[in-house]
Amino acid sequence: MVRVAVAGGTSSLGRLVVNAIVATKKHDVFVLSRKDSNIFAESNVKLFAVDYTVPATITAVLEENRIDTVISCLNLNTREASDAQLNLIEGVGKSSTVKRFAPSEFGLDNLEVAKVVFDYPVLEFKIAAIDKLKEFPSLKSIRFITGMFMDFFGPPPNPPQINVISVIIDPEHAKAGIPGNGSATILTTHTTDVARFVAAALSLPDWPEKVIIQGDRLTLNEVVAVAESVKGSKFDVTYSSVEDLKAGKITELPSNIPRYAFLPKPMVEGITQTFTIGMAIGLFDIKGPLLNDLIPEVKPISLEAFLKKSLQL
Ligand SMILES: NC(=O)c1ccc[n+]([C@@H]2O[C@H](COP(=O)([O-])OP(=O)(O)OC[C@H]3O[C@@H](n4cnc5c(N)ncnc54)[C@H](OP(=O)(O)O)[C@@H]3O)[C@@H](O)[C@H]2O)c1
Incomplete structure (x- = not known):
């Protein structure tokens, strides 16, 4: 059993990830959001409103709830959202309880994309998160790559x-x-399957640095x-x-x-x-190691x- 928080778990992919983790009936599930809401009132999911501009408040929420794994499903279309994810990583990295983190990847292998000339607006934000994680070498991170x-x-x-x-x-x-x-x-991979693979990956004993989810x-x-x-x-x-x-x-x-x-x-x-x-x-x-083979x-x-x-x- 892990105690997992999904940042951005209120909509789209994040919501599907929350639902898939709940469906495993194995883990305690938390959601980090910019605003309080009762959208999970009918479930055991606990939602915490966090201020992404103050990493220490994120650290406090994670430690108070003994959260050991954080999955980021933040939208990375804007610099504001990217800054939120960088502060999330800061808050996670400084917490004494979180051992594993997944940045909001869910697309291309951005380290490979960075090697070619390609106008991809969010690449800067994806790479910034990968670089930020290097500040916290004891934090195990995984990039879920889905196409x-x-x-x-x-x-x-x-x-x-x-x-x-x-x-x-x-x-x-x-x-x-x-x-x-x-x-x-x-x-290409359907979002429902991405979510099911992410949920199942919580039970893996070890997390590789990157995994391909192949639909x-x-x-x-x-x-x-x-x-x-x-x-x-x-x-x-x-x-x-x-x-x-x-x-x-x-x-x-x-x-x-x-x-x-x-x-x-x-x-x-x-x-x-x-x-x-x-x-x-x-x-x-x-190309790369398939999560399908592990699960x-x-x-x-x-x-x-x-x-x-x-x-x-
Ligand atoms: N491979 C593909 O084809 C593909 C397609 C689409 C998306 N993606 C990827 O999937 C991931 C999730 O994207 P999505 O479309 O599911 O995201 P989304 O629904 O647009 O946003 C997810 C959550 O991010 C939070 N958020 C949004 N703006 C924020 C900000 N400025 N600061 C802090 N939090 C913010 C919101 O949570 P709260 O309001 O609760 O705070 C929102 O519910 C991204 O990494 C994206 O690149 C991949």
Whole structure:
């Protein structure tokens, strides 16, 4: 049994991680949030409001509750959120009770990304956390690397688990916008499976420095072929060179059009540009030790099974 706190456990991936840990019925679960709320009132999860600008207050909460493991699921889209995570690490590192920490990674292998020229806005924040952890060598840390969340490849459930846009395929409209010639391989994992693997990893005796959580691994052309086979129809596929993507020539996927009301078109195109260029230059073909091998009892959903489920076919 571990006493685990999930920072940012109130929404999206963090909420799924909390739910998955609760479902194991093995651990005491705490959530760190910027604000007090009663969203976990019906469960045994205890939520603590913390001030991420004052690391000592975080240390106090962790020590008072004898928390030994902290999983960060903070959103890292802004400098403010990144600073919050750096202060979280400071608070964790100075606590006498916390032995293990996972920074909010859940995507690319950022140490590999840092070796290439790639305009990835949050890279600076991801690397800052990895560097900050070096100040606390006795704290065991793990990077959970998941590739692209599979949730982006099909229509979301109602209510959605995380905010998505359509990227590379739009199965509802039988359309695809593929970077390069489609031969690049990508790693993709559904958020529900990411959460189940993270929850199961709490019971591992040792944490490697990085682990890959693998839902499915396919070439982009295979992604289209799987989607076409599930839909039973040919897709209208546009291939774009990296030069075209860099120049802002982004294939519009129709499912994104109603989303512009919440996420303006330039932002949707910016996210698509980052993801698709990253795929074309091989950054989603992530290699390394698989957490799947350490936790064979967690069986992740394949892209094919996910598409059948999300399209209700
Ligand atoms: N691989 C992929 O395809 C993919 C896609 C999306 C996200 N991700 C990654 O998944 C992780 C979680 O992202 P998410 O989209 O799930 O995050 P999110 O829902 O946007 O935010 C998670 C939590 O972060 C906390 N938070 C937000 N802004 C903050 C701030 N300025 N200071 C302190 N806390 C703040 C909030 O908790 P409180 O309000 O309770 O404080 C929020 O509930 C990130 O590392 C992200 O890069 C990966």
